[in-house]
Amino acid sequence: MTDASDRPTPGAARLLVDCLAAQGCDRIFTVPGESFLPVLDALHTGAEGIDLVTCRQEGGAAFMACADGAMTGRPGICFVTRGPGATNASIGVHVAMQDSLPMILFVGDVDSANRDREGFQEVDFAAFFTPICKWAARIDDADRIPEYIARAYATAMNGRPGPVVLALPEDMLGRDVAAGLAPRPEWVRPAQPPCPSAIAAMIDMIGDAATPIAIVGGAGWNAKAREYFTQFAERIGLPVATAFRRQDAIPSSSAVYAGNLGYGPNPQLVERVRNADLILAVGARLGEATTDGYVLPDPEHSGQTLIHVHPDPEELGRVYRTDLALCADMAEFAETVALWDDDLLSFDAGAEAHRQWLEWNTPKPADWPLDLASAVGFMREVYPSETIICNGAGNFAGWWHRYWQYEGYPAQLAPTCGAMGYGVPAAVAAALRFPECPVVAIAGDGDFLMNGQELATAAQHGANLLVIVVDNSAYGTIRMHQEREFPGRVSGTRLANPDFAALARAYGGWSQRVETTEQFRQALETARGMAGVRLLHCVIDVEQLSAGGATVSGLRERG
DSSP states (O other), X not given: XXXXXXXXXXHHHHHHHHHHHHXXXXXXXXXXXXXXXXXXXXXXHHOTTOEEXXXXXXXXXXXXXXXXXXXXXXXXXXXXXXXXXXXXXXXXXXXXXXXXXXXXXXXXXXXXXXXXSOOTTOOOXXXXXXXXXXXXXXXXXXXXXXXHHHHXXXXXXXXXXXXXXXXXXTTGGGSOOOOOOOOOOOOOOSSSSOOHHHHHHHHHHHHHOSSEEEEXXXXXXXXXXXXXXXXXXXXXXXXXXXXXXXXXXXXXXXXXXXXXXXXXXXXXHHHHHHHOSEEEEESOOOOTTTXXXXXXXXXXXXXXXXXEEESOGGGTTTSSOOSXXXXXXXXXXXXXXXXXXXXXXOOSHHHHHHHHHHHHHSOOOOSOSSOHHHHHHHHHHHSOTXXXXXXXXXTTHHHHHHHOXXXXXXXXXXXXXXXXXXXXXXXXXXHHHOTTSOEEEEXXXXXXXHXXXXXXXXXXXXXXXXXXXXXXXXXXXXXXXXXXXXXXXXOSXXXXXXXXXXXXXXTTOEEEXXXXXXXXXXXXXHHHTOOSEEEEEEEOOTTOOOTTOOOHHHHHHHO
């Protein structure tokens, strides 16, 4: 009798893992499932160079893969089981799509013989995922695994990056195969380099403008695009605003950095965009958050010239009428304009916009027991500029969006679609990807409990990260809108919270409860000198609603 430990890994599963390794995959995030046991076995028996990160919930695993794709520019990889596993992971697919991030989700599926019977945990994954991803398919023929993997990588990276979902029938993974590896796909870059006549036309349009501004960050943005576009903007004094939650798209220290658009921007920046006679959008989709509901600018932008540069031709002209559309790779475009030989007109507006941002970015102490503006200001003194800040959704993030200086790259991992629970999983992924770099997760109390269990993942895999939980015992953002629309009628937004510091200690981490600004200073200094999982449980009054100064009492008075 053959010992079970000597049983060979099925050929299809072995081929799948080999194909991932050939594409450069070095990390997989997963919640294990019986539907893809052969893949887990292949990772055990011979996946040299691939780190398997075992997570505690599929939504957290998918968020980690999403964040990993943001940091590397290549697809973050996630494996989950069918039914509940896939539907839990769908939130990460949605974020990857709206954030234009490369990701591949593999879903263990029902046995082919039982398909379409609504068997145990069966879901039509192509129908379920197609509206929120670039491509969803099922691999029925094991010999076509190399083809599907190569296509998945190419689809996830090319044009506007985004997620791909591949279903893996349980019986298919157990088959023998004759196929070999497929070549690693290269990123297909459009118009490389960009058309010189189009660039010349763009330069002329900027030269004819009186009050131009650039909005940057988004699909295909990378370190090279950041470096060269910053050079170009500084050379001509062009004010540069970053799209929503793309604040690391150029260094915050740049002499032309004007701040970020989205929720709670500097009112002076809003007026600058409103009064601009030319808008140069590079990489940004000009989505709802960046444009404040498609009004800044509006899709027709009467009286304003719009130049839109994007790596996907389907995004150009889809929502916004463009006066000049350039389909180009972000890095190649930025390098081309940075090295453009012609004499260019110089503007004073870039320096002025940067001065306005510095004033907006400077914390102004307020009379709160724990003043979050002062807390971020002190954190700027203690933590270095290359710190990676990760957050989910909620008003708590607004203090860091306004007062933190995102100097490094990548320095900001935050979902543009406003998904709660993203910050802790993203911080785990960042700490594993950049173990020498400080990583901080910022979370609200409601936000933290959506994926706080991934602190167990962080502890298990030796990740070094700090979590700052801002606890106001409320879903603060919704409470703010509730007080604005229905003053004093609090419904469904109160929270009764656990002792977050005790919870962190239960995961094996160091923690401290913080109730004053001075306690925050002391705790942050202590945490900075430690390793592993650390957590600050920051307790504030719900009256301190937003970085923009909104308070419960003030909203009730106005209401």
